[in-house]
Amino acid sequence: MKAFLANPLIVKEMRERFRKKITYWILGLYLFVMGAILLGFMYVNQLNSIMIPGENRELFILIAVIQYAMICFIAPALSAGTISGERERQTLHVLLTTQLSPGRIIWSKLLTSLAYIFLMVISSLPLYSFVFLYGGISPQQLFTLVLFFAVNIVFFGALGLFCSTWIKRTGVSTITAYGLAFFFVVGTGLVCLFTADLLQELYPQQYPPGDVYQEPALQMLAALNPVNVMFQLLGEELVPAGESFLPPWLIFTLCYLGFTGILVGWSTYLLHPVRRLPWHWTK
Amino acid sequence: MIQTVHLTKQYGKLEALHDLNLHIEKGKVFGFIGPNGAGKSTTMLILATLLAPTDGKAYVAGYDVVKEPKQVRQALGYMPDFFGVYDNLKTAEYLDFYAAAYNIPPAKRKSIIVDLLELVNLSDKADAYVDSLSRGMKQRLGLARCLVHSPDVLILDEPASGLDPRARIEMREILKQLRGMGKTILISSHILPELAELCDEIGVIEKGRLIACGAVEEVSAGTRGISVMQVKVLQSHDAARTVLQASPYVRRLDDKGSHFRFQFTGTEVDKAVLLQQLIGAGIPVVHFGESKENLEDVFLAITEGVGS
Numbered sequence A: 001m002k003a004f005l006a007n008p009l010i011v012k013e014m015r016e017r018f019r020k021k022i023t024y025w026i027l028g029l030y031l032f033v034m035g036a037i038l039l040g041f042m043y044v045n046q047l048n049s050i051m052i053p054g055e056n057r058e059l060f061i062l063i064a065v066i067q068y069a070m071i072c073f074i075a076p077a078l079s080a081g082t083i084s085g086e087r088e089r090q091t092l093h094v095l096l097t098t099q100l101s102p103g104r105i106i107w108s109k110l111l112t113s114l115a116y117i118f119l120m121v122i123s124s125l126p127l128y129s130f131v132f133l134y135g136g137i138s139p140q141q142l143f144t145l146v147l148f149f150a151v152n153i154v155f156f157g158a159l160g161l162f163c164s165t166w167i168k169r170t171g172v173s174t175i176t177a178y179g180l181a182f183f184f185v186v187g188t189g190l191v192c193l194f195t196a197d198l199l200q201e202l203y204p205q206q207y208p209p210g211d212v213y214q215e216p217a218l219q220m221l222a223a224l225n226p227v228n229v230m231f232q233l234l235g236e237e238l239v240p241a242g243e244s245f246l247p248p249w250l251i252f253t254l255c256y257l258g259f260t261g262i263l264v265g266w267s268t269y270l271l272h273p274v275r276r277l278p279w280h281w282t283k
Numbered sequence B: 001m002i003q004t005v006h007l008t009k010q011y012g013k014l015e016a017l018h019d020l021n022l023h024i025e026k027g028k029v030f031g032f033i034g035p036n037g038a039g040k041s042t043t044m045l046i047l048a049t050l051l052a053p054t055d056g057k058a059y060v061a062g063y064d065v066v067k068e069p070k071q072v073r074q075a076l077g078y079m080p081d082f083f084g085v086y087d088n089l090k091t092a093e094y095l096d097f098y099a100a101a102y103n104i105p106p107a108k109r110k111s112i113i114v115d116l117l118e119l120v121n122l123s124d125k126a127d128a129y130v131d132s133l134s135r136g137m138k139q140r141l142g143l144a145r146c147l148v149h150s151p152d153v154l155i156l157d158e159p160a161s162g163l164d165p166r167a168r169i170e171m172r173e174i175l176k177q178l179r180g181m182g183k184t185i186l187i188s189s190h191i192l193p194e195l196a197e198l199c200d201e202i203g204v205i206e207k208g209r210l211i212a213c214g215a216v217e218e219v220s221a222g223t224r225g226i227s228v229m230q231v232k233v234l235q236s237h238d239a240a241r242t243v244l245q246a247s248p249y250v251r252r253l254d255d256k257g258s259h260f261r262f263q264f265t266g267t268e269v270d271k272a273v274l275l276q277q278l279i280g281a282g283i284p285v286v287h288f289g290e291s292k293e294n295l296e297d298v299f300l301a302i303t304e305g306v307g308s
């Protein structure tokens, strides 16, 4: 904690962020929307059916999906303005002439933009207690789900940060970050489904229906799609799960943490002023 | 303290700097003069380790800017021509952030910040938010910012641009104080009189080439044998102008109403002849001499014909 507070950039970013009123409004709005949706559905559900405690997983799935959508929506946006924002405010040059190394700047920026969204997720955890009332999930499931969210947050944060370092303007950087995030969330799934269909069309005798997903390459692809992995964590199956050497969520976690490492390293490289100045790429 | 050797920078095909050789000694104030786009900021960016030179070497405090950027940054305070501030911070917090960014321990920061705010006359603004400061105050805060780690070398890119006359004078007084502290300062400007009384030496840069360099008087004497003259007459203003215009050595005659300024390309003898001509024409001359203060004339004289 002491080392954390000794990092000047983190202190500065926290001061800046938590002095803005909008920060609290967004947090409040987020919790309000999540709570309203959850309570609304609970109310509607008990109107036309009798709730059987212990057998109602839909609520859990619903709240997880909403939360995941929020993460996809907020995490890239929060970090897509960090470096380009400094550049636009014309404070980046000065920052780079201090003793803060580009690596440290990147890490601090990532940490501070993620701190806020972690705050959002953690402050929404009490909402899950409603879900527990109805059961259908185990604490272990919730734990893996939170871990899964954490990996996603870190990855999308690094993605936004990378765009922010690479692209000069915050606006363009945010759009690019959303585009890339869309590819990872939806695109990987489409690629997986398309490949499966293609294989089945080309070699029908080799792959009887449904069997194609036993192919290790396709399993890898499926494990890279966050939506698929999340539904597996929630106990649903979008594509049939094969027997792989690791559970899909673990493959997902390892791969995405690896991607995160690459993005952070690349951002650090791009931020080095003398090896390559940020404006070079625009020409 | 600052040295560049055959420094060259190309942006694509555009040559922003060509074979620049500068040498600035410890404790000297060096004025870097040139029109917009001459390459001043480019030179300063390279010295501040923010831009890679295409060719050549640059040293600050004995360290190579490309190979030893960390040491260079520790020895250097750099103020860009345009810079922003963090709006949501208070003045003291703003300086505290940069002090921490230079790894100064928290115990020392407080006294440093108090001293710096005192130096730039912002002591009463320590608790004000940065975005409530005026342009001149922000500029002074920026100057304080580049002093937090007490660097020996200061590189200031047009520190007075965009300031009103009063703010300009305040800035100049602070710079004089810094000179008194023995800092080596490289300061640029496209407005010349600003630098005249502040600098020990000036370098004139145009289209990426250093075309004159040395003490202020030296540069004005120039290798081209041009001097700037001032002539004041009591009456017969028009007749005086006719005589001056007729002289083959007079260039860029500037009629200021009360007196004339012009560049004189002839020898001392030619000067005497010109004075005799004026007197011979019955014009009451009250002043006839070289003018030293105005760097603008020097600059125009030196940059005449460069690059064309």
Ligand SMILES: Nc1ncnc2c1ncn2[C@@H]1O[C@H](COP(=O)(O)OP(=O)(O)O)[C@@H](O)[C@H]1O
Pocket: A279, B011, B014, B016, B034, B035, B036, B037, B038, B039, B040, B041, B042, B043
């Ligand atoms: N990032 C850049 N890309 C391309 N050309 C540039 C860039 N920065 C400066 N230049 C060009 O280099 C020249 C020198 O610019 P600069 O050093 O900013 O001049 P000064 O500070 O003396 O006004 C100008 O012609 C300018 O257009």
Ligand SMILES: [Mg+2]
Pocket: B037, B040, B041, B042, B081, B157
């Ligand atoms: Mg400039």
